[in-house]
Amino acid sequence: xxxxxxxxxxxxxxxxxxxxxxxxxxxxxxxxxxxxxxxxxxxxxxxxxxxxxxxxxxxxxxxxxxxxxxxxxxxxxxxxxxxxxxxxxxxxxxxxxxxxxxxxxxxxxxxxxxxxxxxxxxxxxxxxxxxxxxxxxxxxxxxxxxxxxxxxxxxxxxxxxxxxxxxxxxxxxxxxxxxxxxxxxxxxxxxxxxxxxxxxxxxxxxxxxxxxxxxxxxxxxxxxxxxxxxxxxxxxxxxxxxxxxxxxxxxxxxxxxxxxxxxxxxxxxxxxxxxxxxxxxxxxxxxxxxxxxxxxxxxxxxxxxxxxxxxxxxxxxxxxxxxxxxxxxxxxxxxxxxxxxxxxxxxxxxxxxxxxxxxxxxxxxxxxxxxxxxxxxxxxxxxxxxxxxxxxxxxxxxxxxxxxxxxxxxxxxxxxxxxxxxxxxxxxxxxxxxx
Ligand SMILES: Cc1cc2nc3c(=O)[nH]c(=O)nc-3n(C[C@H](O)[C@H](O)[C@H](O)COP(=O)(O)OP(=O)(O)OC[C@H]3O[C@@H](n4cnc5c(N)ncnc54)[C@H](O)[C@@H]3O)c2cc1C
Numbered sequence: 001x002x003x004x005x006x007x008x009x010x011x012x013x014x015x016x017x018x019x020x021x022x023x024x025x026x027x028x029x030x031x032x033x034x035x036x037x038x039x040x041x042x043x044x045x046x047x048x049x050x051x052x053x054x055x056x057x058x059x060x061x062x063x064x065x066x067x068x069x070x071x072x073x074x075x076x077x078x079x080x081x082x083x084x085x086x087x088x089x090x091x092x093x094x095x096x097x098x099x100x101x102x103x104x105x106x107x108x109x110x111x112x113x114x115x116x117x118x119x120x121x122x123x124x125x126x127x128x129x130x131x132x133x134x135x136x137x138x139x140x141x142x143x144x145x146x147x148x149x150x151x152x153x154x155x156x157x158x159x160x161x162x163x164x165x166x167x168x169x170x171x172x173x174x175x176x177x178x179x180x181x182x183x184x185x186x187x188x189x190x191x192x193x194x195x196x197x198x199x200x201x202x203x204x205x206x207x208x209x210x211x212x213x214x215x216x217x218x219x220x221x222x223x224x225x226x227x228x229x230x231x232x233x234x235x236x237x238x239x240x241x242x243x244x245x246x247x248x249x250x251x252x253x254x255x256x257x258x259x260x261x262x263x264x265x266x267x268x269x270x271x272x273x274x275x276x277x278x279x280x281x282x283x284x285x286x287x288x289x290x291x292x293x294x295x296x297x298x299x300x301x302x303x304x305x306x307x308x309x310x311x312x313x314x315x316x317x318x319x320x321x322x323x324x325x326x327x328x329x330x331x332x333x334x335x336x337x338x339x340x341x342x343x344x345x346x347x348x349x350x351x352x353x354x355x356x357x358x359x360x361x362x363x364x365x366x367x368x369x370x371x372x373x374x375x376x377x378x379x380x381x382x383x384x385x386x387x388x389x390x391x392x393x394x395x396x397x398x399x400x401x402x403x404x405x406x407x408x409x410x411x412x413x414x415x416x417x418x419x420x421x422x423x424x425x426x427x428x429x430x431x432x433x434x435x
Pocket of ligand 1: 061063064065066068071072083125127128129130132133135136137138139140189190191193194195393433
């Protein structure tokens with residue numbers, strides 16, 4: 001690996017420290033305390049791993065660096081392995097519906113290239129890299145019906161231990177032979193090894209996509225029940241409810257996505273419009289809806305990725321659907337008690353029980369950062385007590401690892417540590433994340 005693949009310039013290194021929620025993790029590393037390697041091939045990755053194993057240097061895998069729980073935050077004396085320089089598509093097989101790609105490719109670019117060949121993965125978030133998306137087992141915003149990354153990956157090429165390269169799967173979809181190491185690596189947040197190539201399932205590119213937003217002035221209960229009705233009647237690709245606070249306090253909304261043959265999508269949309277209008281909802285014109293979504297996500301991305309004074313934080317636990325209302329009340333009460341601004345909530349209807357709670361505080365007031373930490377602790381204790389999980393989407397990273405012992409037994413955690421030890425006996429792969 002040449003010197004040009006190593007980043008030591010401190011102004012560039014700064015961007016690797018500035019990760020989502022870093023103020024909420026504490027003990028941040030400084031720019032002069034780590035380096036970044038940008039490999040171009042599996043061989044180069046294996047060489048980095050061999051070197052790190054010899055010197056016992058922590059390796060932090062990184063894609064676009066947008067994961068929410070600080071999983072890519074460097075450690076002192078670590079090497080961040082930035083995969084964005086490994087972003088080639090190696091093979092597209094239209095007949096088999098597969099794509100083989102390097103992990104650093106962004107999901108939106110992958111989709112664009114697949115679309116040119118009549119294929120689609122249709123997964124998000126678009127800004128994520130393929131490797132990062134597998135690392136966190138991401139769930140796409142408009143594609144919930146196709147599931148999370150676990151439903152797309154057939155095979156991973158990985159580098160583990162002291163530089164061993166192997167494949168976790170085969171090039172076929174059904175592979176019912178023994179333990180699935182592919183599934184073990186999905187969602188492992190860079191703690192078991194480094195992913196260097198991915199075989200993904202790609203479906204036919206849908207002829208047409210229609211996103212629809214419906215606005216309601218009725219109570220949230222009613223809106224949720226309409227969205228559940230839509231789910232049963234139309235099985236859209238995505239189906240989410242946002243409360244009034246997410247929509248500048250005016251209306252609650254349902255956002256659905258239909259994909260497929262043009263005539264079918266048009267008919268589904270028409271029938272869905274009628275279904276909603278009979279229940280008190282109104283179609284939001286497409287340009288206004290797109291504008292609202294764009295504003296929300298631009299704000300969320302800026303505030304999420306770059307620490308700003310006024311932080312906008314989403315928390316995304318998994319709860320039983322029957323707990324959505326009481327958990328929302330709990331969240332609002334805690335926000336009030338800890339003087340944290342409530343910014344709204346989003347219920348994922350295609351994945352019932354995945355709820356995002358948004359709130360904000362000023363990061364230049366240390367007492368607010370501390371209040372938010374207390375709020376989180378109380379809220380996640382409640383989630384765990386209700387038999388939910390403290391993370392539905394974003395993983396554990398470094399921010400949430402403290403909750404693992406509240407959610408799992410000692411024996412369970414010990415088994416996880418032993419599994420990690422099989423792939424990573426020297427504990428060099430993202431050592432302080434997850435466990
Ligand atoms: C505004 C905003 C919106 C978001 N929306 C969503 C959403 O809709 N759904 C969702 O699921 N998430 C969402 N996220 C969270 C985040 O974008 C996802 O977790 C995404 O999958 C992370 O991708 P990344 O390329 O940024 O990965 P990174 O943050 O770089 O890495 C994520 C994890 O994967 C590991 N990793 C990366 N590359 C490799 C590799 N080659 N080998 C082994 N491990 C690796 C890292 O060590 C880390 O643990 C959002 C984040 C933001 C800021």
